[in-house]
Amino acid sequence: MKAIFVLVAFTSLAQIAAAQEIPKDPPPITSDSSHLPRVVLISMGGTIASRAPDRMNITNYGGKDQPKVDPQDWIHDLPELANIARITLEDFRPPTDRKERETMEDMREVAHRLNELANDPAVDGVVITHGTNTMAEVAFYVNLTVKTDKPIVFVGSQRPWTGISGDGPLNLYDAVRVAASPQARGKGVLHCMNQNINTARDVTKTSAYRVQTFKGVDVGAIGFADPDRIVFYREPTRKHTVSSEFAGMDFKSLPPVEVFYSYTEAPGYVIDAAVEHGVKGIVVDGVGAGVTTNSETEAIKRAQAKGVVVVITARVHGGRVQETVTRTTAKLVNGDNLPPEKARILLQFALTKTSDWREIKRYFDEY
Amino acid sequence: MKINLLSILLPVALCSLPGLVRAGDLPKVKVFSTGGTIQGSGATRDAIANYKPAIFTPKQLLDNLPEAAKIADLSCEEIAATGSGGIDTKIQLKLAKAINAWLAQSDTTGAVVTHGTATLEETAYFLNLTIHSDKPVVVVGSMRPHSAISRDGPLNLYNAIRTAANPEARDKGVLVLLNEEINAARDVTKTNTERVNTFESRDLGPIGFADSDRIVFYRKLLYRHTHKSEFDVSKLTELPKVDIVYGYQEGGRDAVDALIAAGAKGIVLDDNAPGFTAAVKDGREKGIVFVQSDRKGSGRVLESARSAERGVVTADNLNAQKARQLLRLALTKTSDPKEIQRIFDEY
Structure with a gap:
């Protein structure tokens, strides 16, 4: 079951948890957000949605007894998001009591939802959080099956949301900026972590713990989410999204x-x-x-x-x-x-x- | 001496292979030579680092590579016979004009340029800004002279010709091809003094590969280049003087002042130094244009209100030597820093 929350407005400053690396005085939130792009933020969980008991714990987090970071918590802790996009939240985290952590059915469900959002005129872009271990292959699955030129940006973090010098907040902020950027359209499914914008086809995880883990080993990044602006230098030549023969189709099951x-x-x-x-x-x-x-x-x-x-x-x-x-x-x-x-x-x-x-x-x- | 060396090293040159296809049916590719290590020769086969550039002529290189005649209808034109250090504005302009004339002919397919590797990236980027064609232009070099054991030149040249003859290489700007990797002229730089894998695009990687089975491209370029460039050098015989000053601890303004006194119209500041601030202030009053690059070799110089206020143009992720090439072409159009910032944002 997928809960859907809509972010209406934030008038109060975030309550700053001592464990987090969130600025103490976030900027005032724009009162008129009606002109901002509309971005759907989908949680598929991951380290970016994980908590640890203390902030020095950056490798041994999560687990059944540890409370998670719900999508609303990101918005609460990162009110600056409301300055760059009108965000709607959707929760696609797999149930924790299931035998398998993630299944192909999870990918199918999120791809199905993305195809719906592709046709929704009230959506300009999508951000999806995911655990970093299998994120690149899920992004590639989406790259082949979702028929849209709207930006779809995968994001995660190497350190839990509560970790000291956590990379999650900036990664999430940048991913929303990219999803809200008209320049990001038509470039296939994107991946944004550590300020680098990579393509779903070419990006892969290269290091177990470092924040620069995601790289396009053969052909590199196509752009950057730099503080002054989102900049793109290249776009992929291989078929994806709108040009994929599998786009828009819903595969109930795939050959083993x-x-x-x-x-x-x-x-x-x-x-x-x-x-x-x-x-x-x-x-x-x-x-x-x-x-x-x-x-x-x-x-x-x-x-x-x-x-x-x-x-x-x-x-x-x-x-x-x-x-x-x-x-x-x-x-x-x-x-x-x-x-x-x-x-x-x-x-x-x-x-x-x-x-x-x-x-x-x-x-x-x-x- | 030269001929002796050839007959020992290059027995393949003697067995010229009969082409299966008539030359007239093949894509027409011209090799424009400037010299460099790829045309270089040492006294012995193991003289890997001790050699003279530009000893072999392009015709000799092609005679030693009969396989290339099976994939392209080849011709050559000597623009210069020098190493990287000998390449100057005159040669660059002559090269750009010759390639433009060649590619303007309707029956031609592409161009290859031989060049020394030390400043190869500068000439490649210059061509990327001044060639008005979407036909492939491939700049090639080698790390080991043509006389050396395990020389990388012949395969590099063969792959450069394959790429220049390949329709998929169109509209990808000027390309740099060594070590089977196809890099974009804007983004590639020499990263190692000796190794054959020296050319890398640190920020963005290669855009394709010249693999044995096929030429494969994974990326299209989004910035302006070649046929979309606004720079026209067809009537120019020289370019505005632009120089580079390296930033370091305790670096002063002496170099900046001296270059301005010597007639520089633009200066690229590669990173920061304490003396730059005052030098820029005085230089701006004389109409000198400053571009801020960064010596770290990767990542963009971010645009900031502070830079704009000082009238300093930010170089994006161009290295200093490429920022110099773009700045001197920009100065043929304008000396307004705002307009030059627009140029740096687009190219």
């Missing part, structure tokens, strides 16, 4: 696809096991430029004989897996420079259209 990590003596039997379980596609994260062990190679052939489509990515996480004569002969789809978790999602969508490996290769060349 699993990922296998390659290493010295990596065995093929785990691939056999997945095929036994009925996977329709597999992604093998090969060594170097996308190389598998002989045992994996034999298992891949057995899988292909049963109609399973195989995509090769590279565990070095930088550079493309290229089209080669060897791969073409072996009917292997080269995964370009997608990491395996994103290749998995693209393969799942591609398999809803075709199981022809050549046609699926086209998706990997174009998206």
Whole structure:
């Protein structure tokens, strides 16, 4: 169940919790906000929505007994948001008592809601908070499925909302600025943390704890949320949002696809096991430029004989897996420079259209 | 000596491969040479750092790269034969005019420029502002001379020609190609004195790759360049004098004053120094335009009311040497800091 709150107005200054890095004297809130862009702020939770018992605790937070940061708390603690946008809150946090932390169904639900907001003339942009661990792949899912040129900006934080020198407040503030910016339109789903604006396709988490963790390893940021202005230098050439063949569609279920990590003596039997379980596609994260062990190679052939489509990515996480004569002969789809978790999602969508490996290769060349 | 070296090093030059396609059907690409390490030669194969630039002619480079003739109908034109240090405004203007004339022909596809790597980024950005065509212009160099073992030049040149012949490279501004990476002229800089991966766009990364299977682009540029540029150098024989002053602890105003006395119309202040404030105040009274860049090499100089009040233009994330190139072109149009700030915001 999704609770929806509407922020009407804030007339009082935020009550400053001692634990937080919020300015003591926030600026007065604009009385007339009617001209401001309308931004929907969706919480999918994450570290940015987490509390710790004390502010020096920046790594061991959350847990069942710890109260969360509700979407209203962000607005309460960060009244400056009301100076840059008219914000509506929506809560898409997965229930805490569930077996799995996050499911593909959670992604489907939020994508469905985003497609509704895309058609809502009263919405100019959307910000989505999410835990940082799988945020990049959720953003990529949305990049493929939501039919809009409105800005959709993913944001999170590395330190809990209550942490000393927490990065959450500025990240959230900047994400709302980007979502409210007309320049951010038509650039695909964006990611904004640490003042960098990256694209959903190219951004990945590169460090467990540092605030500069999100990077476009191969092709870099496309702009910055700097204090003086939002600035864009580039836009992506690959298909996304409005130009995606999957945009606007609601996939009740996606064909099962699993990922296998390659290493010295990596065995093929785990691939056999997945095929036994009925996977329709597999992604093998090969060594170097996308190389598998002989045992994996034999298992891949057995899988292909049963109609399973195989995509090769590279565990070095930088550079493309290229089209080669060897791969073409072996009917292997080269995964370009997608990491395996994103290749998995693209393969799942591609398999809803075709199981022809050549046609699926086209998706990997174009998206 | 030169010929001996060639015959030892480059046996491939002797077996010229018959082209499968007639040259007339291939995209027409011209190589404009200025020299540099990519045309350089040392006395021995292991002279990696001790060599002279601009020894080999572009024709020799192409004769040693017969594979390139299979992907493009090639010709060459020598603009200069020097290293990075020898490149001056005269050569830059000559180069821009020659490339503009070549690309204006309806049957041409693209241009490649050989250049020393030390100031390659400056000439590339200058061309990005002065070439009035959306056809690909690819600036290429190498870190090791043509005579060296494991020289990077031939693959760089081959990839530069592939990119210049590629329709997807159109409307992406002037490109810089070394080490299989395609960088945008505005954003790329040399980051290492010796390594082959020296060229990087620190803030924004490359925009594509010249991979073996194909040329691939991931980014389009949003700022103004080439065919959308307002700068026309077709009738110019010189440019306003613009120099750079580096900021550091206890840095004074001596350099600023001396440059103004020597005729500088614009000065790029790379970071801050205690003496700059007074020097800027006096310089502004003489109509000198100041641009503030930053020596850290990454990130934007933010616009601020204080800078604007002082009449100092902020350089965005251009480094000092590129801010210099843009400022001297801007000064051909105006000396109004507000208008020049508009130019720095757009290019």
